[in-house]
Amino acid sequence: GGMADHTQVPVHDLGVDGRLTEPRFGQSFSTELFADSVIDFLKSQNGTKPFFAYVAFTAPHDPRQPPEPFREQYYRSLPPLPANFLQQHPFDNGMMIGGRDENLGAWPRTEAMVRDQLAEYYGMITHMDEQIGRILQTLRETGQAGNTLVVFTADNGLALGSHGLLGKQSVYEHSMRTPLIIAGPGIPRGKSSQAFTYLFDLFPTLCDVLGIKPPGALAGKSLKPIWEGRQDRVRESVFLPFLDIQRAVRDERWKLIAYPEIGHLQLFDLESDPHELTNLIDDAAQAEHVNRLRKLMTGWQKQMGDTVKLPARNRQPPKIDLTRLKRLPDPWQPEWIVKKYFDVTP
Known part of the structure; x- marks a missing residue:
């Protein structure tokens, strides 16, 4: 899976006895292997x-x-820095030291390091896009494109320099937002929506499109009414929990983030501050929004059975300095990445 050398993916054949054969390694890049497999299937x-x-x-x-x-x-032509690039996150969000993703680059983050990692990240996405193109072309060549529903999505976003972070382990927008593209028969071309969506909405959505009655007691909601123009949204807000260390709730404009372990709170006006750089939690003029979002978050917690205790008031978090943190690579990092980004001596 992820966190493995993409050039050394184990490949098994299914033997005539129904058992997997011994793995073969290094046949191709992981993205090409997966695309080849589904193309053969199609x-x-x-x-x-x-x-x-x-x-x-x-x-x-x-x-x-x-x-x-x-x-x-x-x-x-190196990609530009994200608009919310920081050299270091201003406080420990619970994943700064123990989380492996944050150790994939040195502290403080430098512009050169972040732009290089963005280039490598975009290169992987472009390569994946090319392989997806091969799959879609196979659908067309086999005459199946007109009767196939295609869904493209992802399980998380990524920071890569935003807020001084490199990984996904935060509830900022750059980590929580993911692409969702649905195409096929009955789906209007070129239509987009900013409606709040969870990945678990896909199951009832596909059931709705295919005329299959879904089982009862589903948390997800069908998105079909949105592209049919019958609704512009299926929920008014979203609840964003991460382990026991971060909680967030957001509506169309406002977002409240809580860090229960350190008692810190953040309030962002996403309309005027989409990159979440100005914390308004101590602005007395925003007290109404803070109170409303607190109640909204508590309601979500009750609905989800979440027992994490939220901070009663905002506490300023202690500052951290990770410049001396020793970083060692995972065993699956290729040699050139180890030499470029890691401390290679114990």
């Missing part, structure tokens, strides 16, 4: 019965090691 379909294919690319998870041409594509 070509094997004879059109007599429906099919379902789930393609779980491990890219662009780190190690961020795109094939050389895709890496060089973005090295030639």
Whole structure:
């Protein structure tokens, strides 16, 4: 899966006895292996019965090691820094020291390091996009495109320099927002929506599209009414919990983040501050929004059975300095990444 050398993915064959054969390594880049597999599957379909294919690319998870041409594509003109780039997150959000993702680059973050990692990240995404194109082309060539529903999504976002972070372990927008594209019969072309969505909405959505009665007691909601124009949203707010260390709730404009372990709170006006750089929690003029969002978060906690105790008031968190933190690589990081980004001596 992710967190493995993308050039050393184990490949098993299914033997005639129904057992997996011994793995073979190094046949191709992971993204190409997965695409090749689903293309073979699509070509094997004879059109007599429906099919379902789930393609779980491990890219662009780190190690961020795109094939050389895709890496060089973005090295030639390095991507710009994110608008909310910081050299270091201003406080420990619970994952600064123990979380592996935050150790993938030195503290403080430098512009050069972040732009290089963005280039490698974008290279992996571009390579994956090319492989998805091969899959879609196979659907067209086999005559199945007109009768196939295609869903593209991801399980999380990523910081990569935003707020001084590198990983996904935060409830800022850059980590919580993911792409969701649905295309196929009955789906209007070129229509977009900013409606709040969870990934578990996909199951009832697909059931709705396919005319299948879903089982009862589902937390997810069908998104079909949105693209049909019958609704502009399926929920008014979202609750964003992460372990016991972060909680957030947001509506169309406002977002409240709580860090229960350190008693810190953040309030952001996403309309005027989409990059979440100005914490308004101590602004007396915003007390009404703070109180409303507190009640909203408590309601979500009750609904979800979440017993984490929220801070009663905001406490200023202690400042941290991670510049001397020793960082050692995971065993699956390729040699060139180890030399470039890690402290290689114990």
